[in-house]
Amino acid sequence: MVEGTKSSVWQSYRYPIMLLICIALGAIIGILMGKDAEALKPFGDIFINMMFTIVVPLVFVNISSAVANIVDLKRLGKILGVMLAVFVITGIISSILMLVGVSIFPPAEGIKVELQAPEEINQLNTADQFVQAFTVSNFSDILSRKNMLALIVFSILFGLSVSLAGEKGRKVAEGLHALSEVMIKMIKLLMYYAPIGLGAYFANLVGVFGPDLLGSYARAMAIYYPISFLYFLLAFTIYAYLAMGKGAPRLFWKHAISPAVTSFATGSSVATIPVNLAATEKIGVPKDVREIVIPFGATAHMDGSCLSAILKISFIFGLFNMPFHGLDTYLTAIMIAVLSGVVMSGVPGGGFIGEMLIVTMYGFPPEALPIIAMLGTLVDPPATMVNATGDTVASMMVARIVDGKEWMKKKILGQEETASM
Template sequence: MEKKKNNIWKNYKFPLILLSSIILGSIIGLVLGEKATVLKPLGDIFLNLMFTIVVPLVFLTISSAVSSMVDMKRLGKIIGNMLLVFIITGIIASIIMITTVKIFPPAQGVNIELSEAEDIEPLSTGDQIVAALTVTDFPLLISRKNMLPLIIFSIFFGICVSLLGEKTKKLGETLNILSEVFLKMVSIIMYYAPIGLGAYFAALIGDFGPELLGSYARAMIVYYPICIAYFFVAFFVYSYYAGGKDGVRIYFKNIFPVVITSLATQSSIATLPVNLETTEKMGVPKDIRDIVLPIGATAHMDGSCLSAILKISFLFGIYGKPFMGMSTYVTAIIISVLSGVVMSGVPGGGLIGEMLIVNLYGFPMEAFPIVATIGYLVDPPATMINVTGDTVAAMMVTRILEGKDWLKKKLTIRA
């Protein structure tokens, strides 16, 4: 019995420390109120460390993974199966949320005074696609605000290194070493995480706590339980598909540092370093995790698909439009998947997706602040689902490419 307790503490020590620090920070925020914002700089230091490291980390992990591939067909298979997993899980999330809002309409009984929004430029789909995939100058690549262009550049760079063969062998080895160096930096930064996240949560609760209990409570009552259920049920099914009972055990044993970091930072990008470290412990191959996770941080967002359906249903209810009919549901699913793809991996990045909802459904501009407020309130659990969904997606891609026994082989080797 004592040995079992020691094993539990060994496996979950760090998540428990993180969770305790966040609970303590939340209590401090509730007790001190706005005075708790004095602790915000301690939390900002942690976020800034993560944001600073993430751009070189993404470039090095992706380019080193791609450059070390002799067989470009494997790269194509990884990206192809990754996109297939992203789209299928996004559609599943959307269908689940449509069913939920039909049973529990989020806008029922909600009475909100509509206010005029500031002037917002109409969404230009073509321009948005160009802006999402490319930048106008190289220095703009070195920014966490342009993650998709950076990812595309990193893949292209890695392919070119690989195509040059023996000439660039040393460069490929250097990229791998630098990737390991940055991952080591992540593990060192995480020693500061309990202080940083505790302080960040104290300031967050102290500053915005009262607003979280406002007129959007019913929408939150619908959304938060669905996220919890999706995490435990859907990800149980996905991890079981990825590796059977061992897949479920490995996933839920290792995922909680990712859960806690994502809830506290509300950022897929800030959680990426922790996620890369976690998937390595799970046994996901380096080339798969180094490609799937960085791309997933900007283009795989089950939580955002869930929230997009919530926002659409909420607006339909507010404006007295019936949320029903197959064409309405199909359009909502397409919009939710699209809005999930165009989300950036930083807090507040959902504004583009919210603009997409308002424009494509023809709602007036005053609808924008309504969905923007919902977006803010659902951001923590949405980010958690987004990030932990990337982890299980990497496991599923591994199962597709390596076969259903991939995890057993890993466990056998480790034993």
């Protein structure tokens, strides 16, 4: 009986355990080799490139298929509305948590840098940022992972058009569904290489950036890492419980490990989309919900980036000897944090867009940008982990609101009916 239990545990957690072992080995190799570990980077790049290659057709096919096969368009509108509400609310919660942290432990305290503060805080019209985030001027630009939000908008409109075409669109909808199944099979093939690729990538990450962790940004790092992991463990457990009840946290963490370690090692929410889709399928999130929430969340749901945005704002205020307190200051910071999270792209280094927004919106001089960009680089691994894993639990919350508190039971009943046929 004990052996059977051990076997069951191993079967359930075998792949996440393999990932974690390879990540740990990569970290050890990175520490031992130092900057020489950069020689292993190509092995990690192979995995990242394969994931990036598949992500554009995957997102288009899955979202278009999900929307095209939704018979009730009111359900589509409800999914999108609830999804955006969940994204904004969780972003605000994460921002408030970091606000509490930086208020107690100011990240720039004790740092002496001669910088001239801006004479006034500038206000930025972000209309251009929204236009560029959600649309492109040429169709060829849609086929790039750098324009994920535009691709998602196009995919939703395409799927909606297929649905509205009625009977004439059914063959297209069926074709999209078949392509979706093929793409999932392709993902499973690519994931066989994931332990090697992620281990090599993480060895490079630790070897190259490890020494910088002990530099002048140590205090800010010491604030961000514990708070981000606290939010990761505590908030996501609560969200999972709210989504599904008593057994949800255990089910969530059982399947969330793979997206978490993948995003932590790669620094990319977009590269984690295939892993996240597989995880949410195992959790039981309805197909239409997960295939809309996960891709969209990779670029527009960034709790970890909201955490880091508040840290960066507080850090830069401290460097310029400007007071960071008061309700107006806090509300503005939360607004910028959530906004910067929405306009960020889900690729490594994508936080640079959010950092530009912070500097521009507050009117800081150009030299402020590389200062917070470096901070963004150092906190990127846990920030991306929170971003990507947050999509997993967000899909569960959307399913809870859209399908009611019995959504998981409906899924189980559906599986039982399928098995009995």
